[in-house]
Amino acid sequence: MSSHRVLIIGGGPAGLTAARHVSDLGFHATLIEKQAQLGGTPIASHYAALTHGFRDAEDAFRDLIHQVTDDKQIDVRLNSRVVGCEGRVGNFNVHVANGAGAETLDAGAIIVATGFEHFDPARETQIYNYYTYPDVITLADMELMLKSKTVTRRSNGALPERVCFIQCVGSRDRQIGNEYCSKVCCGVASKQAIEIKQLVPTAKLFIFYIDMRMYGYWENEIYWPAQEKYKVNYIKGIVTEVIQKGDKLLVRGEDTTMGRPMEVTMDLVVLSVGMEPSAGTKEIAHALQLKQNKYGFIEVPHESLDPTVTSTPGIFVAGAAAGPKDLDDTMSMAGLAALRAMAAVRGAN
Amino acid sequence: MAYRDNDKYADVPQELKQKLFDEVKADERYDDYLYGCYECGICVSACPSARFYDYSPRVIAQTMAREDLNRFYEILADDIWNCAQCFSCVRCPRQNNPGGLVTLIREVAVRNGLKETREVLQGYSRVIYKVMLKGNQVSPDMLRPDFFPDWGPWVQEFSANMREWRLAIPTDTLRGVTDAAWKTDPKTLRELYYIWYSTGNLELIQEVDPGLHGLIAEVVEEELAETEWAD
Numbered sequence: 110m111s112s113h114r115v116l117i118i119g120g121g122p123a124g125l126t127a128a129r130h131v132s133d134l135g136f137h138a139t140l141i142e143k144q145a146q147l148g149g150t151p152i153a154s155h156y157a158a159l160t161h162g163f164r165d166a167e168d169a170f171r172d173l174i175h176q177v178t179d180d181k182q183i184d185v186r187l188n189s190r191v192v193g194c195e196g197r198v199g200n201f202n203v204h205v206a207n208g209a210g211a212e213t214l215d216a217g218a219i220i221v222a223t224g225f226e227h228f229d230p231a232r233e234t235q236i237y238n239y240y241t242y243p244d245v246i247t248l249a250d251m252e253l254m255l256k257s258k259t260v261t262r263r264s265n266g267a268l269p270e271r272v273c274f275i276q277c278v279g280s281r282d283r284q285i286g287n288e289y290c291s292k293v294c295c296g297v298a299s300k301q302a303i304e305i306k307q308l309v310p311t312a313k314l315f316i317f318y319i320d321m322r323m324y325g326y327w328e329n330e331i332y333w334p335a336q337e338k339y340k341v342n343y344i345k346g347i348v349t350e351v352i353q354k355g356d357k358l359l360v361r362g363e364d365t366t367m368g369r370p371m372e373v374t375m376d377l378v379v380l381s382v383g384m385e386p387s388a389g390t391k392e393i394a395h396a397l398q399l400k401q402n403k404y405g406f407i408e409v410p411h412e413s414l415d416p417t418v419t420s421t422p423g424i425f426v427a428g429a430a431a432g433p434k435d436l437d438d439t440m441s442m443a444g445l446a447a448l449r450a451m452a453a454v455r456g457a458n
Numbered sequence: 459m460a461y462r463d464n465d466k467y468a469d470v471p472q473e474l475k476q477k478l479f480d481e482v483k484a485d486e487r488y489d490d491y492l493y494g495c496y497e498c499g500i501c502v503s504a505c506p507s508a509r510f511y512d513y514s515p516r517v518i519a520q521t522m523a524r525e526d527l528n529r530f531y532e533i534l535a536d537d538i539w540n541c542a543q544c545f546s547c548v549r550c551p552r553q554n555n556p557g558g559l560v561t562l563i564r565e566v567a568v569r570n571g572l573k574e575t576r577e578v579l580q581g582y583s584r585v586i587y588k589v590m591l592k593g594n595q596v597s598p599d600m601l602r603p604d605f606f607p608d609w610g611p612w613v614q615e616f617s618a619n620m621r622e623w624r625l626a627i628p629t630d631t632l633r634g635v636t637d638a639a640w641k642t643d644p645k646t647l648r649e650l651y652y653i654w655y656s657t658g659n660l661e662l663i664q665e666v667d668p669g670l671h672g673l674i675a676e677v678v679e680e681e682l683a684e685t686e687w688a689d
Binding site: 333343345367 | 494495497516521523
C-alpha cells in the first residue's frame with residue numbers, strides 16, 4: 110500500500126524547514142530526531158548570533174521549532190533513530206528505534222537532513238595543541254562564550270588582549286583528506302571577531318587565512334565592517350604552530366603578503382574548524398543504503414541542477430548532510446527537498 | 459606585530475616610533491585614506507615608482523593596518539621618498555589612498571625633523587631654493603653634462619652655449635633666461651610667497667634645512683612687506 114507521508118530524518122534547520130513546508134502544502138510529515146530536543150547543531154552547540162544578519166540563534170530557531178511542534182500534521186519523534194528501510198518511492202517501510210523499542214513507519218518519500226559535525230582538531234596535521242592548551246579553542250567553543258556574553262581566557266579567566274583565528278582547520282587539506290572548503294568559517298570567524306570586539310573593545314583581533322571566502326553580502330555586511338570598523342587584522346598566511354610562551358601563546362606563521370616569517374603572542378587562539386559529515390549522516394547513509402561521496406557526505410549526482418536528489422529515487426537530501434552549507438542555502442534546499450518529496454509521493458500514487 | 463627579521467632602525471627607541479605612528483593616525487584625513495586592505499596589489503600594479511624602485515603602496519597600507527612600528531619607521535625614513543605623489547594608487551577597490559598615507563607620513567617626518575629625513579631632503583635644498591626664488595624648480599643652469607649621461611651628447615653643446623640657445627627662443631618669458639625654466643611674473647611670485655608663508659611651508663623648510671630657511675625667509679618677508687599681505 111502506498112503512503113502519502115513524507116518522513117524527514119533530522120530535526121535541525123533543514124529538517125524543521127522541510128517538515129514545515131510539507132505541512133504547509135497539505136501533506137503529513139514524520140520528523141525523526143535522535144536527540145531529546147529539536148534545533149540541530151545551532152542549538153546543541155549553543156550558537157550565539159547567526160552569521161548572516163546577527164540574529165540570536167536561539168530566538169530564530171525557537172520560532173521555527175514551535176511552528177513544527179504546534180503543527181498537527183507533523184508527527185515529531187524525539188530520541189529516535191532510523192535503523193533500516195525497505196521498499197521504494199511511494200512505499201517505504203522505515204524501521205525506527207527509540208527507548209521503548211522499535212517500530213516500522215510508512216513513508217512515500219524520505220528527506221535526509223542529518224547535518225554535519227565540527228571537525229575535531231585532534232586530527233589536525235599542524236601543531237595547534239587544542240587538547241593541551243586551554244586557551245586554544247574552536248569556533249564552537251567561542252560560540253558558547255559569546256552566548257554567555259563573556260569572552261575570557263580559559264587558563265586564568267582574564268580578558269584577552271589579543272585573539273586570533275586560524276582559518277581552514279580541517280578543510281582544504283589533502284593530508285587530512287578534506288580537500289573541500291567548509292564555506293561558512295570565514296564568515297563565522299569574522300562575525301565572532303566583531304562580537305568579541307564589541308564585548309572586549311580593547312582586544313586586538315587577527316584572522317590568519319588562505320583566502321577569505323565571503324560570498325555575496327557577507328562581504329559588505331561582515332568582512333568590511335570587521336576590517337574597517339572593528340580593525341580586525343586579516344593576515345594571509347596559515348599558522349603552523351602554537352606554543353606556550355610564559356602565560357601567552359606564541360603563534361608561528363608567515364605574513365605572506367608582507368613577505369616574512371611572523372611570530373606573535375596571543376591570549377586566545379580560535380581554530381576555525383570546518384564541517385565533516387555528522388555521525389548521523391554516515392549512519393543514515395548506511396541504513397538507507399545511500400551513496401556517499403569520498404568525504405562521507407550524501408552523494409548528490411547532479412548537484413548544480415538538482416541539488417536535493419540522491420542516488421535513490423524517492424530519497425532526498427537537504428542541508429549540510431550533502432556537504433558544507435550555510436544557513437541560507439540549507440533553508441532553500443529544505444524547501445526544494447519538501448517540494449521534490451511531495452511530487453514524488455504524488456507521482457508514485 | 460613582531461617579525462623574525464632584522465629591524466633596520468633597531469637603535470631608534472620604540473617610544474619614538476610609537477609617537478610618530480600615533481601622530482600619523484591622529485591626522486583627520488587618516489580614516490579617509492585607509493579603510494581596509496584586500497592586499498590585492500592593484501595599487502602596486504598602477505604605481506610607476508613600484509616599477510623602478512623597491513617600493514610598494516600596498517605595504518604602506520598594510521603596515522599601517524598591522525601597526526607594525528618597525529616597518530613603519532623604515533617607511534617613514536626611507537620608502538616615502540620613492541613615491542612620486544601621482545596618486546595612481548587611488549583606483550583601489552576599497553577606496554584607500556596609499557599616496558595620501560605617504561603625504562601624511564611625509565608631513566610627520568618633516569615636522570619632526572628626523573635625521574633620516576634631513577639627509578634624504580638635502581639634495582632637494584637647491585630645488586626648493588629655485589622654486590621659492592624663481593617660481594619653478596629646474597633651470598637650464600642646473601644642467602650638468604656629467605650628471606645625466608642619458609640625456610645624450612647634445613647636452614654638452616647646450617651647456618657650453620646655454621645663453622645663445624636660450625636667446626634663440628622667441629618667447630619673452632624664455633628668451634635668454636638661464637637661471638629659471640621661465641621667467642615668473644613678480645606678482646605671481648609674491649602670491650606664491652604668501653601661499654607658502656601662510657600654509658606653514660617655511661616652518662617645514664626650517665625643520666629640514668635651517669640655513670636655506672634663513673635665506674628664503676629673508677627674501678619672502680622682504681617681498682611680502684611691499685604687498686597687501688604685509689602683516
